[in-house]
Amino acid sequence: MKAIEMIGINKSFGSKFANADVDFHVDKGEIHSLLGENGAGKTTLMNILFGMIKPDSGKILLNEKEVKIDSPLEAIANGISMVHQHFMLVDNLTVAENIVLGAEPKKGILFDREGAFREIQEIADRYHFVIDPRELVGNLSVGVKQRVEILKALYHRSDILILDEPTAVLTPQEVNDLFKVLKELKADGKTIIIITHKLKETMAIADSVTILRRGALIGRYNISEVDEQKLADLMVGRLVNFSIEKKPMEGEMPVKLSLKNISLKKKNGKQALDDLSLEVHAGEILGVAGVEGNGQSELIEVLTGVAPHYSGVYMIGENDVTNKNAKTILKYMANIAEDRKARGYVKNFTNWENLILGYHTLSDYMTKAGFLKTREIRKITEEEIEANDIRTDGPMQFTDSLSGGNVQKLIVARMLRHQKGLVLAAQPTRGVDIGAIEYIHGELVKLRDAGAAVILISAELDEIVKLSDRIAVLYEGRVAALRKAEEFTESELGSYMLGHDPEKEGAEA
Ligand SMILES: Nc1ncnc2c1ncn2[C@@H]1O[C@H](COP(=O)(O)OP(=O)(O)OP(=O)(O)O)[C@@H](O)[C@H]1O
Ligand SMILES: [Mg+2]
Incomplete structure (x- = not known):
C-alpha cells in the first residue's frame, strides 16, 4: 500500500521551476531515499x-485518499x-518543552x-535514545538536537517521518546510531523519507529511491536495481568520476x-588545543582527520585568525x-x-559582493x-559563475537564496580566485552534491599539483583518505598520529580518532 502519493506536483519560484510535474510515492513501512543535486x-x-x-498544482494522497495539507499543523495532524x-x-527551553511545544499535555488547565x-x-527508552528530557536544548550537540527532533515526531505519533539531510552534520558514530533508530522505526511500521547526498548511506539504509534533476523526476528504483555509480550518473546526468588522479609528490x-606548540583554552576552561604542532609543505595536501x-x-x-589569544608560534x-x-x-x-x-x-549580500568579500580593496x-568598480566586478562575477558552474540567476542574486551546494x-570560486599558494579547506564539501x-x-x-599547500580539515574520513598526501589525526586537541596517507x-585511522594507539596496543597484546 502506498503511504504517500504525490501526483503532478508543480512549483515555481519566479521563472524557475523547483518542481516540474513530479510524481512521487512511498510505500507504507519502507525507507525511501530522495536524491538529486543541490537545487x-x-x-x-x-x-x-x-x-x-x-x-x-498537483495532488497529494495519504493512504490512497486525497488530502489537503495547507500547514505543518495539518501535516502533523495527518x-x-x-x-x-x-x-x-528553541535553545532556552528544555528537551521536553521543545518536544511538547504546541501539544502540551494538561493537568486541568496547567501544563x-x-x-x-x-x-x-518512555519514547526515548523504547528507541534507546540517550537523552535527558530536562536538559536545555542550547546545551546539546547537533547529534542530540537531531534526536530531539525525531522524538518530537514520535511524540506526535507520526507514521511518516521526513528527514532532510539528517546526516550532514553528524559524526560517523552518530550516523550509525541514527540508522539503528530508523531501522527500528521501520520495524514498527513507520514510513521514512530521507534526503541525503551520501550515496553510501542510501545504499545502506534505503529500500527504494527517487531521483530528481533540475526539478523533474528522473525515476524511481528499488535499491536492488542500482549502485552508487548508477545513482550518481542518474543524478548528475553524465558519468561521474569518483577517482582522483594526483601527480606524484615532488621531493x-x-x-x-607551521604551527609550533599551540595551546588554547575554551571559555569553559577546557583545553581545546594542547601543545599542537603541524607543518604544511608546498605541493601537498595535509589532511586533518578526527571525530x-x-x-x-x-x-x-x-589558522584563520579569529581565535582568542593562544600560546605557541604560528608562521x-x-x-x-x-x-x-x-x-x-x-x-x-x-x-x-x-x-x-x-x-x-554575508546573508544580505549579492553574489558579486560575496565573491570579493574580504578582498574588495x-x-x-x-x-x-x-x-x-562595480561594473568590472559584476563582469568578473559572471565569468566566475560560468567557470564554476554555479546555478544562479546571476551576480545580482542574493547568495542566501542559492541552494547550499551553489x-x-x-x-570555492572566491578562494580559487584569491589564493596565493596556501589554502585552508574546512569541511569543503559539507551538504554539497556529488557533482559539486x-x-x-x-x-x-x-x-596542490600546481605547488600550493593545502590544509584539509574534514569530518569525512573518505575525503581525507582520498585527497591527502599526509594525514594528521586530531584527538583531544593533540596530534595523535601523523604519517603519509598510504x-x-x-x-588504524579509526583507532587513533577514538583515542587508541594501535601500535602500543599491538605491542601489549
Ligand atoms: N523560497 C524560495 N525562493 C526562491 N527560490 C527558491 C526558494 N526555495 C527554493 N528555491 C529554488 O528552487 C530550487 C530547488 O530548491 P530546493 O531547496 O528544493 O533544492 P534541494 O534539492 O533541496 O537542494 P539542496 O541539496 O541544496 O538542499 C532551487 O533552484 C532554489 O534556488
Ligand atoms: Mg535541500
Missing part, C-alpha cells in the same frame, strides 16, 4: 508534503513529521510538566605554514602571524570556511579614489 527540488517537494509550501535541514528548536517528562522518557618542498569536537573548530579559528612562510587577526591572515591564506552560513558569506575591485561553489564534490576535490588537487590503514 534539484528535494526540499521543495518535501516542504509541499509537509504543508510548508503550497504547490502551484501523521506526517519533518526534521528540517536546519533544526527548528503537566512531570507527565511530559515521563512520556518523553622535499619548502614549509609554507568532531576534538579541536578542529579551534584549529580552524587559530606562514617567513612571516610570524601568531595571534594576528583574520584580515592579516587573509593576505596569505585563502580559505573555505567550516560553517558557510556563519563565516562563509584589491586594485581589481577598487579605484585609487576608493570607489568599487553557495559553496561561490565560496567531484568539482571541489578536483580543484583542491589541481592547486602508511595508515582505515582501521
